[in-house]
Amino acid sequence: MGRHNKLNGIFLLHYLYLGLLLQTLLFLSCSPTKPIGKTISGKVILENTSDFSNVKVSLFNLPQIDTSILNVLSKYPSLLPGVDLNIYLFDQRKQKPFAQTLTDKEGIFSFSNIPDGEYIIFAQKEGYGWRYFKISTSGGEIQIQLNKEVNISGIIQGQNKWTRDRNYIIEGDVEIPNGSSLYIENGCVVRFNGNFKIRVNGRLENEDIPGQMPIIFTTDDTTKTWGGIYVSEQGQLDLKYSVFRSASVGIFIDASNANVSNSIFIDNKNYGVSTVQISNAKNIKIEKCIFTGQPIGLNLEFTDTTVYVKNSIFVSNYESGIYATTSSARIENNYFSGNRYSIQILSNINRDTLLIKNNEFRSSKGYHIVHKGGIVKTIYNEILSSNGGIVLSPAYGTPINIINFNNIAGKKFLLALGSGTKLTDAKFNYWGTESEAEIRNLIFDRNDVSPSDQYYYSYGIVDYSNYFSVPVKEAGVK
Structure with missing residues (x-):
């Protein structure tokens, strides 16, 4: 009788262990894998000052381009050579930034957990105007120079x-x-x-x-x-x-x-x-x-x-x-x-x-x-x-x-x-x-x-x- 109880205890332990293992596997299989984002960082330098703070740096998704334009340029690439439409058609006035931050006194900025891909980076400060260009999350550190506006x-x-x-x-x-x-x-x-x-x-x-x-x-x-x-x-x-x-x-x-x-x-x-x-x-x-x-x-x-x-x-x-x-x-x-x-x-x-x-x-x-x-x-x-x-x-x-x-x-x-x-x-x-x-x-x-x-x-x-x-x-x- 004691031996029978002992065997039942062993089987119960195995049963509980298998149940826990199945629950763990089920949880892992159902839980979404959180994407590992990239970091985009760099520095903005302002002309004629040592304080590079409060420059607004924004990340924008690439602009949506009319498919009829894309189709014709794909069919006739000689119509507009040497032109990147992502740059030419970007208009910050009409798009909401994907992410935005301000530089510190040293001009440093950083965006973390950014999905892999290409973006438009845009830097602006009153009195210095703005610059933008296309970047990739695999592109490394970025340096942007902003000079004084000219009236x-x-x-x-x-x-x-x-x-x-x-x-x-x-x-x-x-x-x-x-x-x-x-x-x-x-x-x-x-x-x-x-x-x-x-x-x-x-x-x-x-x-x-x-x-x-x-x-x-x-x-x-x-x-x-x-x-x-x-x-x-x-x-x-x-x-x-x-x-x-x-x-x-x-x-x-x-x-x-x-x-x-x-x-x-x-x-x-x-x-x-x-x-x-x-x-x-x-x-x-x-x-x-x-x-x-x-x-x-x-x-x-x-x-x-x-x-x-x-x-x-x-x-x-x-x-x-x-x-x-x-x-x-x-x-x-x-x-x-x-x-x-x-x-x-x-x-x-x-x-x-x-x-x-x-x-x-x-x-x-x-x-x-x-x-x-x-x-x-x-x-x-x-x-x-x-x-x-x-x-x-x-x-x-x-x-x-x-x-x-x-x-x-x-x-x-x-x-x-x-x-x-x-x-x-x-x-x-x-x-x-x-x-x-x-x-x-x-x-x-x-x-x-x-x-x-x-x-x-x-x-x-x-x-x-x-x-x-x-x-x-x-x-x-x-």
Whole structure:
């Protein structure tokens, strides 16, 4: 009997031990593994002082980038080379910091338990401006230099340079007179403390070094706007690798020469760039730029064939990617997506033919090309739409559009003629189908109007003969 009790005791102990072991294993299997965070630390140095305290240092997640921009750059990487969109599209005014701290007297700061990955680090102190750049949690110690801000207003005489290590605060209108120049280094921050502009009667230019920080033209907060860069008839502008935010008009070019490339125009009040009175004696090039988030990306007004718009991206502008009034510009090798209209053409009467060539159009909210007067040549484009392709709607003279060698596909009406149009040459296109009946259904012209309609004979007819059964290889961005 004693032996039996002893055995029962042993079995009970084993049973309790196994139960405890199972409970421990169950707890371990159900408990989430707490991630081991990384530490980001460094030092901020302030100019002309030994007290480096109270500098606000913030960590931001990388900005969310419109997938339509990412997709097009993945498809056409040559459109915007040397540009890190995480840097160019970052805007601290619109993002909440992931983490934030203040430096001590020695300028030391530290963030602990930070998930592994990439972030934007941003340092700011009143009177010293701000700097930011992209970092990785595996990047080691960080050192940031903040220098005294420089207040600018009035006339800038002679040869001047703004350096990349400072913030320049525009406190009033600035003028670069004829015979004077301003050279801005990449990475310079230009902040406008009001609705002021930089008027260029002389020369404004910057470095041509890809891969560096851009020049930032902006304001302190999203409620403020600034007047833009105004280039007059005598002025010369050559700007690359720049970002324009919160301007009334980012760049206004008035009868002058200008070259703008590798830059982003985002969230401006009216236009990203506006040109006016550009004759054949002048030369304008807008290339490898992104226009997004403003009513009109690019405004072309009274501009001749010396205006070239090339290799640029027009995405999600509220009204139009390009708005052309009395213009014969060359619009080539650009990408349009998500704008209300891709291109609006009011007229180019008394100008040469406006050229739309080798562009790609996708998913506009209205028609891609709204043509209201003058002569346009639309050739070798990819026009893909769920709402509408091209509409000829007379308002400023009879629109004449030569539409050849394009790939045009989507829902009707891919080509629509309004009252007051003429015979429209739309031969040698691919319409996304080999069926003549289906092609006919994608077009609106006199054949779709009742003969009893009093305006029946005022509608033009589309000549879509000699259509292709396969896509045009030469069409689209090259």
